[in-house]
Amino acid sequence: MVQLPKQPVPSSPAPPAVPTSADVARLAGVSRATVSYVLNNTRAVRISEPTRRRVHEAAEELGYVPHAAARSLRAGHSRMVLMPAPNVPVGALYSQFLNELQWALSRLDYTVVQYGSIGLQGDEAARAWAELRPVAVLVPGAGLGPQGVHVLKRSGARAVLTLGPERVEGAHTLLLDHDGVGHSAGAHLLARGRRGVGVVLPLEDGLALYSRPRLEGVRRALRGTGAAVTELPLAYEEESAARLAARWRSLCLDAVFAYNDEYAMLLMRALQDEGVDVPGETAVVGADDLMLGRLLRPRLSTVHIELPSGRELAELVDRVVRDPAGVPEVHQVLGARIVHRESS
Amino acid sequence: MVQLPKQPVPSSPAPPAVPTSADVARLAGVSRATVSYVLNNTRAVRISEPTRRRVHEAAEELGYVPHAAARSLRAGHSRMVLMPAPNVPVGALYSQFLNELQWALSRLDYTVVQYGSIGLQGDEAARAWAELRPVAVLVPGAGLGPQGVHVLKRSGARAVLTLGPERVEGAHTLLLDHDGVGHSAGAHLLARGRRGVGVVLPLEDGLALYSRPRLEGVRRALRGTGAAVTELPLAYEEESAARLAARWRSLCLDAVFAYNDEYAMLLMRALQDEGVDVPGETAVVGADDLMLGRLLRPRLSTVHIELPSGRELAELVDRVVRDPAGVPEVHQVLGARIVHRESS
Structure with a gap:
């Protein structure tokens, strides 16, 4: 444990007042409405270039920044897309997807x-998110129920989308088809003659949501073939x-399908x-196609997983925001294909 | 690329109006002030248990959630701690630290x-964060300058803290001492007789900020010993x-100190x-103490890194919020110790 020293708190003067748009208006010699038009880039109102410049300079000098909350209160809605941060460590694949989505x-x-x-349980989390009045909420995983x-929606979110293994009533659902990941692995092992x-x-918390459908996918691939599936709990x-x-x-x-590459390596x-x-006695297949799997000897066979593109998902969010009363859509959005190396 | 089908957008009725505290007051038969006292848990005002219950029931029935922005506008400050999400994939170590901090x-x-x-450059990012009027901002990495x-601060943030390899003027700084990580590795290799x-x-973007001080730490450990350091750029x-x-x-x-365990494995x-x-011809040392390093043969030697505890950092944030005018503090907060296995 790294200790932060406990320092005594000195008494201190009050911090300086936060500059307001009225301060900017005063310094620039214009009305508050003009400040608002300029700083919010309202194109409907014509304002001369010198006035625009004066407002920007005054804002800069005072260190004034518009208040997103005040603006959204006035406009009645925000441009905020709220995404609950995942509670489980995310892999490189998912990080890259998140970055792409945020960019888009x-x-x-x-x-x-x-x-x-x-620290929030069930619908408590939804209420905390609702307090920020996002225009759209995009929930990865399975933290959100119909309530x-x-x-x-009652607090004004125009788009509620979930990105997970199950459909949630009332929300648009991007179904991550983990069953397909298991099916790819199972079909491959069967084709390699494994029985x-x-x-x-x-055994780690929160992963059953993904491992169960992957198991079902393996079962589906092997059904009616005489090959048998054995469940292997593993920490x-x-x-x-x-x-x-x-x-x-x-x-x-x-043969063994090891949930993902990390468990497969272990x-x-x-x-x-x-x-x-x-693979002589036992074939091993992972999933995620991590680079590290290629460094093992034998090189690890894996299921390559393709997440939806951030750009397409961003466009879906935007479309639902524009048409909030549309019927909830369900899309299957996980590509899966086997990458055959040496371990199977 | 997984394609999302482009569905036609049906025309749709307007969404129902968002319930307000006035609606709750009307349904419960109380004043709006009473609704505010009850739902914001104001202890200074005595309100009978039956009235409290009536307000809660009305809020529940209408699906009313308080508006954080409106509340913070009234109160003049928020309880929001804003943390920029890192743009580089974070490891398991850092994820765990973030979770602990959020919990605390x-x-x-x-x-x-x-x-x-x-998509935001330099101070643009700070302005976007300021629009949300957070009471505290905790910036990991090096995205924030003095401006x-x-x-x-001008937009009302009472605490600005950075968590990175360099001090930032005006902010409290938790200095992540990456030099110490390199020093541990260098001292170990020297003690093992390497010269x-x-x-x-x-070569990946954004990592020079960490790899440069680690290099300097190795140099420091080897200074005056006759051992030489060679820089090895690697993608x-x-x-x-x-x-x-x-x-x-x-x-x-x-010998080689390979920046972290992943580069060391590669x-x-x-x-x-x-x-x-x-290690006969070349000793290899990584950093981060990932579990995967133990699975290699020879087992990977590594530098175990200890981040500050989330609880202590949360207490520091709270202390600075209560005393925003205190002199910016600088703390060194990275523990580093060698874990000697078989590769060195």
């Missing part, structure tokens, strides 16, 4: 705000992997330490 | 909002690592593919 929304003149929902959607397929189910710890590897041969498996190492030959 | 701030009754600064600090130390400098790609490994023996190095694999013995 800012191009459409939306402001993206990520809101932590840590939460209702609260958000006893283990499927890793991470992301060396000890947990070592215990599983120690009883591996008693499980009579010739389990493959443990199997190798037990003397299990990969 | 919510315990102190602050609302944490992460704001993307994508930005000034803009934020030619390569230091990886990632996070197999081809880049293979090219470096191919000319490895001409560099006359017996480079160690490339060296092994070239037949370079690790």
